[in-house]
Amino acid sequence: GAGVSQSPRYKVTKRGQDVALRCDPISGHVSLYWYRQALGQGPEFLTYFNYEAQQDKSGLPNDRFSAERPEGSISTLTIQRTEQRDSAMYRCASSSGIGGAEKSYEQYFGPGTRLTVT
Amino acid sequence: EDQVTQSPEALRLQEGESSSLNCSYTVSGLRGLFWYRQDPGKGPEFLFTLYSAGEEKEKERLKATLTKKESFLHITAPKPEDSATYLCAVDKDTGRRALTFGSGTRLQVQP
Numbered sequence: 001g002a003g004v005s006q007s008p009r010y011k012v013t014k015r016g017q018d019v020a021l022r023c024d025p026i027s028g029h030v031s032l033y034w035y036r037q038a039l040g041q042g043p044e045f046l047t048y049f050n051y052e053a054q055q056d057k058s059g060l061p062n063d064r065f066s067a068e069r070p071e072g073s074i075s076t077l078t079i080q081r082t083e084q085r086d087s088a089m090y091r092c093a094s095s096s097g098i099g100g101a102e103k104s105y106e107q108y109f110g111p112g113t114r115l116t117v118t
Numbered sequence: 119e120d121q122v123t124q125s126p127e128a129l130r131l132q133e134g135e136s137s138s139l140n141c142s143y144t145v146s147g148l149r150g151l152f153w154y155r156q157d158p159g160k161g162p163e164f165l166f167t168l169y170s171a172g173e174e175k176e177k178e179r180l181k182a183t184l185t186k187k188e189s190f191l192h193i194t195a196p197k198p199e200d201s202a203t204y205l206c207a208v209d210k211d212t213g214r215r216a217l218t219f220g221s222g223t224r225l226q227v228q229p
Contacts, residue, residue: 042205042219091161109161
């Protein structure tokens with residue numbers, strides 16, 4: 001089946017504008033994660049959902065960042081009043097479930113959205 | 119503080135020259151250690167999960183092992199198509215599902 005998809009793949013915005021990044025997880029995956037990845041570094045956790053419930057948002061840098069997953073499938077990461085320091089690759093991942101099976105924890109990543117704030 | 123450290127930062131091998139990548143971690147209550155492969159411009163691609171010390175998993179030329187303090191990714195007789203950045207990540211046994219990643223090892227295999 002299809003993997004995790006993200007849109008747009010590239011976004012250039014001016015400082016002060018709001019942006020919305022979209023993630024469409026693997027069909028049937030219960031858990032969805034947002035990460036941010038700087039060049040030459042591993043992904044850094046932002047937030048995650050089980051179904052539509054946001055379980056952990058401790059990685060969101062400040063209150064300009066928010067995320068939602070209203071119907072338990074597609075998720076949107078919104079950054080308000082963007083700043084140049086928000087420029088990065090934003091990655092979404094999904095995993096199959098919250099059960100105890102090993103494979104339920106495996107996170108599969110999308111191609112990312114490259115955000116550039118000018 | 120939880121830390122994941124990968125070494126070396128970069129590794130250049132000749133085709134067929136076997137080697138190992140290291141991932142050392144200081145995490146209380148490890149639930150799982152994950153290895154990913156990342157090609158330039160792409161998202162991390164899942165390779166393995168290891169859950170307990172002594173566990174080993176293999177996939178083609180790759181074998182991952184786990185001890186209580188570190189994990190190794192052994193690459194046997196690598197080919198140029200194995201060139202990529204290899205990332206390891208840990209998942210803590212706290213119910214929190216966030217992965218903590220290392221900075222990766224950039225592997226280049228020359229023909």
